[in-house]
Amino acid sequence: MKTLSGKRILIVDDEPDVTELISYKLAREGCEVEVLNDPLQVIGTAREFRPDLFILDIMMPELDGLKVCRLIRADRELKSVPVIFLTARGEVENRIEGLEQGGDDYIAKPFDTKELILRIGSVLKRSGPGTEKEKERLVSGSIVLDEELHQVSVAGKEVELTATEFKLLKLLMQRKGRVLTRENLLVNVWNYDTNTETRTIDTHIRRLREKLAGDSNPIETVRGVGYRFIAN
Missing domain, CATH: 3.40.50.2300 (Response regulator)
Incomplete structure (x- = not known):
C-alpha cells in the first residue's frame, strides 16, 4: 500500500x-x-x-x-x-x-x-491528525496546546503555528523540565537521522520563541546540548 x-x-x-x-x-x-x-x-x-x-x-x-x-x-x-x-x-x-x-x-x-x-x-x-489515544491537551502557565483542535494559545489568544512548530512545541511540553538534544529533536520531530543539519532545529526554535513571546520565552537553551521547556 x-x-x-x-x-x-x-x-x-x-x-x-x-x-x-x-x-x-x-x-x-x-x-x-x-x-x-x-x-x-x-x-x-x-x-x-x-x-x-x-x-x-x-x-x-x-x-x-x-x-x-x-x-x-x-x-x-x-x-x-x-x-x-x-x-x-x-x-x-x-x-x-x-x-x-x-x-x-x-x-x-x-x-x-x-x-x-x-x-x-x-x-x-x-x-496529520493523531489517533484518539495520542491526542492531548497540554497546559503550562498561559500556554495551552490542544492537539484535538490542533490549536495553541497564549494567555487566551490563539497563536498560529506551522505543523512542524506545533509538533516541536508538543514534544517540548510533553517533556518539560527535561533537556532535549538537537539530535533527539531531529529524530522525534523530523524523523531524520542524526547526520541532518541541526541548524534546522535552531531556526524553528527561534521562530517558536518569537510566537510564544507573551509567555517570557519558556524555551531555554542549554548551551552545547539542546533545549528545555521550563515548567511554570
Whole structure:
C-alpha cells in the first residue's frame, strides 16, 4: 500500500520539466497532483484544490516561492498546509531563510525523487491528525496546546503555528523540565537521522520563541546540548 495514496499535492515551479517529473513520480505513489508554472495563480488554485501539501520553487519570476509561502501562511484557509521548498539555492543561509518564512522542509536541486517522496511522507506524517489515544491537551502557565483542535494559545489568544512548530512545541511540553538534544529533536520531530543539519532545529526554535513571546520565552537553551521547556 502506498503511504501517499490519496494525498493532494500542489506543485509550483516555473520549469515544466521539473513539474512534469515530480507529478509523474507522485502520481505513481497514488497522489492527486495539481501543477502550476505560474505562481500568481497559487492562492486561487489552492483554495479550490485543497492540497495536503505544497511544493514550492523559490526562484520564480514575478512572485518567488518565499513570497508565495508568506501568502499561504497569511491565508485563513491555507495557513496550516505544510510547505516544502524545492530550489537550486542550497546554501545553509538559503535553507534557514526558507524555514524562517514558514517552510516545513527544504530540498536543493538537483534532487533525488526517492528522497523527495520520503520527505513528503515525513512532513505529511507529522502534520496529520493523531489517533484518539495520542491526542492531548497540554497546559503550562498561559500556554495551552490542544492537539484535538490542533490549536495553541497564549494567555487566551490563539497563536498560529506551522505543523512542524506545533509538533516541536508538543514534544517540548510533553517533556518539560527535561533537556532535549538537537539530535533527539531531529529524530522525534523530523524523523531524520542524526547526520541532518541541526541548524534546522535552531531556526524553528527561534521562530517558536518569537510566537510564544507573551509567555517570557519558556524555551531555554542549554548551551552545547539542546533545549528545555521550563515548567511554570
